[in-house]
Amino acid sequence: MIEVNDLHKSFNKKIDVLKGITTTIHDGEKIAIIGPSGSGKSTFLRCLNCLDDPTGGQILYNGVDIANPKVDINFYRRKMSMVFQQFNLFNNKTVLDNIMLAPMYFGIKNRKATGKTRQQVKTEVRQKAYSLLEKIGLADKADAYPSQLSGGQKQRVAIIRALAMDPEVMLFDEPTSALDPEMVGEVLAVMKKLAASGMTMVIVTHEMGFAREVADRIMFIDDGIIMEEGTPKEIFDNPQCARLKDFLSKVL
Amino acid sequence: MTFVIQGEKMGNFGLRYQVFKEELIDNHGYEKVLEGLKNTILIAVVGLIIGIVIGIIIASIEVMPKYRILPKILNRLCHVYVAFFRGTPLVVQLLVGYYVLRPMMGLTINALDSCMLIYGLNSGAYVSEIMRGGINSVDPGQMEGGRAIGFKYSTTMFKIIIPQAVKNILPTLGNEFIALIKDTSIVSFVGALDLYVAFKYIGTNNYEFMVPYLAMALVYIVLVLFITLLIKLMERSLKKSDRSK
Ligand SMILES: Nc1ncnc2c1ncn2[C@@H]1O[C@H](COP(=O)(O)OP(=O)(O)OP(=O)(O)O)[C@@H](O)[C@H]1O
Numbered sequence: 358m359i360e361v362n363d364l365h366k367s368f369n370k371k372i373d374v375l376k377g378i379t380t381t382i383h384d385g386e387k388i389a390i391i392g393p394s395g396s397g398k399s400t401f402l403r404c405l406n407c408l409d410d411p412t413g414g415q416i417l418y419n420g421v422d423i424a425n426p427k428v429d430i431n432f433y434r435r436k437m438s439m440v441f442q443q444f445n446l447f448n449n450k451t452v453l454d455n456i457m458l459a460p461m462y463f464g465i466k467n468r469k470a471t472g473k474t475r476q477q478v479k480t481e482v483r484q485k486a487y488s489l490l491e492k493i494g495l496a497d498k499a500d501a502y503p504s505q506l507s508g509g510q511k512q513r514v515a516i517i518r519a520l521a522m523d524p525e526v527m528l529f530d531e532p533t534s535a536l537d538p539e540m541v542g543e544v545l546a547v548m549k550k551l552a553a554s555g556m557t558m559v560i561v562t563h564e565m566g567f568a569r570e571v572a573d574r575i576m577f578i579d580d581g582i583i584m585e586e587g588t589p590k591e592i593f594d595n596p597q598c599a600r601l602k603d604f605l606s607k608v609l
Numbered sequence: 610m611t612f613v614i615q616g617e618k619m620g621n622f623g624l625r626y627q628v629f630k631e632e633l634i635d636n637h638g639y640e641k642v643l644e645g646l647k648n649t650i651l652i653a654v655v656g657l658i659i660g661i662v663i664g665i666i667i668a669s670i671e672v673m674p675k676y677r678i679l680p681k682i683l684n685r686l687c688h689v690y691v692a693f694f695r696g697t698p699l700v701v702q703l704l705v706g707y708y709v710l711r712p713m714m715g716l717t718i719n720a721l722d723s724c725m726l727i728y729g730l731n732s733g734a735y736v737s738e739i740m741r742g743g744i745n746s747v748d749p750g751q752m753e754g755g756r757a758i759g760f761k762y763s764t765t766m767f768k769i770i771i772p773q774a775v776k777n778i779l780p781t782l783g784n785e786f787i788a789l790i791k792d793t794s795i796v797s798f799v800g801a802l803d804l805y806v807a808f809k810y811i812g813t814n815n816y817e818f819m820v821p822y823l824a825m826a827l828v829y830i831v832l833v834l835f836i837t838l839l840i841k842l843m844e845r846s847l848k849k850s851d852r853s854k
């Protein structure tokens with residue numbers, strides 16, 4: 358469903374961060390991206406939805422090259438929603454409004470096509486938001502502001518905010534790295550449920566246990582390229598390149 | 610007798626006060642004062658509203674990514690605008706606006722409306738700087754969050770960034786409002802009636818200016834203290850909504 362061809366990214370025409378990445382992400386696949394700090398993992402993820410514009414290569418989303426500046430990237434970003442390390446919940450909105458904002462906005466904008474009234478859109482979106490909140494056990498926080506939530510709660514809300522847009526792929530950039538250790542579990546639990554539901558997921562993570570358990574494929578990115586990739590078994594139990602062996606010896 | 614001697618010591622304050630009181634109440638001077646007060650507040654309030662609108666527009670242009678040519682040109686224009694209104698005295702802007710531009714452009718608006726407009730244009734230059742600081746103080750992650758859910762730059766700006774920026778700069782905007790109130794004391798240059806004109810009018814009848822101008826100063830002080838209090842209350846209620854809502 359996503360084909361990445363020879364993806365390059367440099368900042369300010371000088372610093373080459375991605376030096377040619379080619380891979381295919383299949384429907385329903387769970388991919389974990391691991392690698393040392395500064396190797397380009399976040400940049401790769403952010404290029405997938407063009408939050409950072411690629412400076413070379415193609416990203417074919419169901420055949421459409423979304424790296425082309427002429428495509429309506431906002432449309433594709435709703436199909437590939439992203440969860441950030443720092444949550445990035447909207448501080449001026451309640452939890453409920455954070456979740457409802459995008460579906461409401463686009464639901465109302467497209468209501469001609471769907472033949473729904475403004476009120477119908479609102480009722481539907483609200484119902485869905487509440488049912489998502491219930492799934493993560495935070496329905497009682499619907500009217501709270503982000504500043505009143507713990508890190509783990511914020512990230513769980515951020516995940517269902519991304520989910521509320523009915524994305525086809527979800528991109529996670531170190532979703533648990535900014536959390537206190539005791540909150541990591543609750544966020545990983547939500548992500549595991551999501552994985553079990555069949556969602557296509559691309560996850561940059563330092564949680565090796567989680568990667569091993571959930572991922573179908575693991576990508577080891579170093580120095581701006583995919584140095585090695587394979588099943589968790591291949592990567593963790595039988596690493597080939599020296600850089601990966603070295604990396605694993607440090608993190609495991 | 611003693612009254613007069615003591616009075617003379619204080620520049621005959623008692624007598625002068627009597628004259629002022631008579632002019633203010635019996636000769637309906639208070640009507641002028643009230644009208645002046647109304648105009649002062651009107652110019653400051655409308656000026657601030659226009660200023661906020663212009664300020665938001667300019668600040669939004671200034672923080673826009675500038676890959677294309679249009680934002681670059683707009684940005685240049687905004688710089689000229691801000692430089693002009695910050696670089697010339699307000700009196701000059703008033704005089705040029707009212708006596709030069711108004712007739713040249715064939716406008717028929719009266720002095721009061723002209724003042725509101727010119728104070729708004731002037732305030733816009735200052736608010737834009739405040740606003741830009743406010744926008745820059747918002748965590749860049751908020752913009753990323755907006756873009757990641759498929760909002761355009763401008764939609765994210767207006768729905769997410771600017772509301773937070775406005776909240777951050779509310780105290781500074783309060784100061785801008787107080788500055789505007791004080792700056793209205795020169796609108797008589799173009800013939801608008803404000804507090805200064807009202808109290809001068811009261812004094813002119815008897816050529817007695819001591820008490821009227823003292824009263825004018827008091828009115829300004831009370832007005833500014835009152836607004837300061839309102840700003841404090843507003844800030845506090847905003848902080849509360851941060852915590853409990
Ligand atoms: N906006 C930017 N401008 C310039 N350089 C950048 C920018 N973003 C990232 N870089 C550089 O690109 C390189 C890769 O960054 P990236 O964030 O992708 O690394 P990472 O693998 O995600 O690391 P970490 O594990 O620390 O998050 C780094 O050297 C970084 O300094």
Ligand SMILES: [Mg+2]
Nearest residue numbers: 398399400531
């Ligand atoms: Mg990173």
